[in-house]
Amino acid sequence: MNESYRLGEQSIIAHLQRLANGTSTAELDVAALPTELRSIGEQLQKTLAVLQQERQLLERSAYVDSLTNLGNRGGLDRHVDQLWLKGTPFTCAYIDIDHLKHCNDKFGHAEGNRYILGICRALTEAMEHDEMLFRIGGDEFVLVSPTTGEAELEQRLERTRTDLVEATSDGKAPMIASFSFGCSHVDPLAGDTRRQMTMDADRKMYRYKLMHRVQQPKEDNAPMRPIADQLPCNDRVFQAISMSSETRYPFILNLDTGESQWSVNAVRDFGLPSQHPYNSLDMWLARVHPEDRDNVHAELDMVINGTWHFHYMQYRVMDATGAYVLCDCTGYRLDGTDTEPNMYVGMIINRSPADTTDSVTGLGDVHALVNAIGEMRRVPREAGFIAIKIDDIAEVNARFGFDAGDRVLAESAACLTDCSRGKGRLFRSTGPTFVALFDDLDPEETNAIAEEIERFLGSPVLIGSLEYQPPIRVATLHLDAVDRQPVSILNELKALLKEAPQVPGTKLD
Template identity: 90%
Template sequence: MNESYRLGEQSIIAYLQRLANGVSTAELDVAALPTELCAIGEQLQKTFAILQQERELLERGAYIDSLTNLGNRAGLHRYAELLWHKGTPFTCAYIDIDRLKHCNDTFGHTEGNRYILSICRALTETMEPNDLLFRIGGDEFVLVSPTTDEAELEQRLERTRTDLIEATSGGKAPMIASFSFGCSRVDPLAGDTRRQMTMDADRKMYRYKLMHRVQQPKENDASMRPIADQPPCNDRVFQAISMSSETRYPFILNLDTGESQWSINAVRDFDLPSQHPYNSLDMWLARVHPEDRDNVRSELDMVVNGAWHFHYMQYRVMNTAGKYALCECTGYRLDSTETEPNMYVGIIINRSLADTTDSVTGLGDIHALVNAIGEMRRVARKAGLVAIKIDDIAKVNARFGFDAGDRVLAESAACLMDCSRGKGRLFRSTGPMFVALFDDLDPEETDAIAEEIERFLGSPVLFGSFEYQPPIRVATLHLDAVDRQPVSILNELKALLEEAPQVPGTKLD
């Protein structure tokens, strides 16, 4: 083998090694190869070019929204990783298109897409060179600005919104285009978490939406009609029921007209516009925590469409103070008759006002858990229980302080709510132990949720510049009937947790 051929082989091997290490800029000088290796070198370059193109297409599909060509939710998450790695402060704006559903229902989805793209263009034109815009849902955008402060970004968006309304008013477009927004400053090194990235901005956006409604001209649909003279049920009876408990809020919704009736307590505690608002589903969803909203919207759509007649979920709702309260909602759809419309009736329980609420996580405490198990025992119902233990909380408390330990527990509780998708009742049992109680799911469904909890529970928490991933243990218990004392069941869960393998996290030793 001559020296030229050997050097050529070494060049090809080095080129392949760089590609294997992810060096996308790796190059191979085919002209410098000996004649007998040129064909191999050219084929390798062609193959790499094809693979690179396919990878870029796959990546584009994974991180790019197909309608707007903006980054999607996954793209935002990937960019957030970069922001937290850099640790520099930035401003985040949460933006929601006003009345997109009305546009789709009234003018069709083609016009709805045009509406989305018009908002997208308006937002893009107001961006600074370093800003990035993401479409994270059907009508939801997030704008991230590394250089603009909160007040400046608010002024920019307000000007854009005003110009957009003016450009589409007076019959210049099928409907007046507008959006609502909220801005917040985020500082990763100050301890802000990825979960908090849009939370404050989202809360401000919904307050803005409630205060800056755009009146559409010539509205004829039921959602914009004046409030009816008579509420959808006997007012005196409804108020008698609604005043029976400070933590319970009955409601009635006429699915045919959009009329609804809510208790005085609900109006007071959740800042509702009145006891008889229209568009009450949209109004209520506007107050649901952004991380819970998609699941709640999906289930309520099934009730409205008549696919489901029973709805039960546990999720967070913003109260009058601007804080999220843990609520438990049970509702039933009543199909129409010759004399009655389609109705959705139910009751919402504000668990955050009860004495049995854990102050750190907002979940039910050990007393609420014992009561729930005892209630299931009285009716002899089957149950699925998932127990979760956050290990090393004592070490976190010792190293970073008790506030840090509480943050780990609060973050874990929020992630637990995401994984349970509102299907179960959630409790902080004792110390770092949580219990999710399911009474309507098959064992296979409960096991699937337990597996999801094991994969995703324990979101990283920042303590200054230190990122901590809590180690956890997960155990599941299936009961054909709850025929034992709650304490006996909880002791069995603790034993199962001790035997469960640990999902490792950050070591603090």
């Protein structure tokens, strides 16, 4: 093999390595290769060109919306990642097309696509040169501006929307075109978070929709919906109530038809298919933790068949991220009349927002516990507290590792959830200590649950080949009314635990 041929081979190998490492996008210099390698170089260039084209197509499908040619959700995430890495402040606008479902249902999806493209065109024409628009869902857009402030962007979008409404209100267009929006300014270097940005813009957008959404003209001969098929509450009023709290989710279920109403926050936080799903009981039960599902199903059946008119339970529900969060669920059955359906109406309270959830057990942490005790001070009523301490966790961690200790705590939390029968609010206070809060329980009921916890909470946990039963201490506190600071109550529970006898478990000596 001559020196020229060897150098040519090395040139081809080096070129391929640079492409693989992403350090070069240049083409191979075929003319510089020895004569006997040029045909191989030409074939290699053709193959690389095909691969490059396929890569571009894959990248386009990953980051570009096929209908509008805007960036999609993946494109938005990539763009925001770049701004975040640079620490660049920016303003984002979450934009939601009004009445897209109505357009699709009444005029067909082809007209719906034209409606989307028309609004997309209006938004694009209103953008500044350094701004980017993304379509992240069927009727959802996000506009990102690195230079425009929140108030200025709101004014520009308001002008664009007003022009759209005026241009399509003459009766010639199938739909009056409009959109709702909410803007939020974020500064990564100031400690702002993406979750704050999304929630702020989302909340403002839904508030805008409630206040300003354009109503489509009604047909003169449109038939009235039968009473059983009507939504049980004015949608705008219901959503306005829903916006009053991020972690409280009102719902209304028509027991005769299966139709339901859910808050926009519930749709977002639990990944519900829509605000008005059918068969919503089955939909909700599918999200309930498998260990809690039978009890929840049994209680809801009692409400549906009219045996019970009030329902309250605390149990775990899967959220939109796939994690289980602890929820208080309270509901009332309203019996129907000749003109009104049977309804089930209630409120779900998320006790485990991301920043107050213990990552090991899924229960609320000490911050959530302090907040819950603070809430109980506002309304005078009886309250029962049960404190539980798992002894020897430090020894388990030292001997078997922290994963084993976490498993003991997680299984203890699951057993505590079963023992509380969904009637209390559960928290991991500090370290190996848990606290259960019970509203309106007398001392006898609280003590009965504490005795059940003593019998069942120390269930064996398999650690390697060892069947380990954790030793525990249980203490109760009953108050006619919560009239003290949370710290005072927690200190009293700590003192009671210190004096409580230990329920023995496996000795690790």
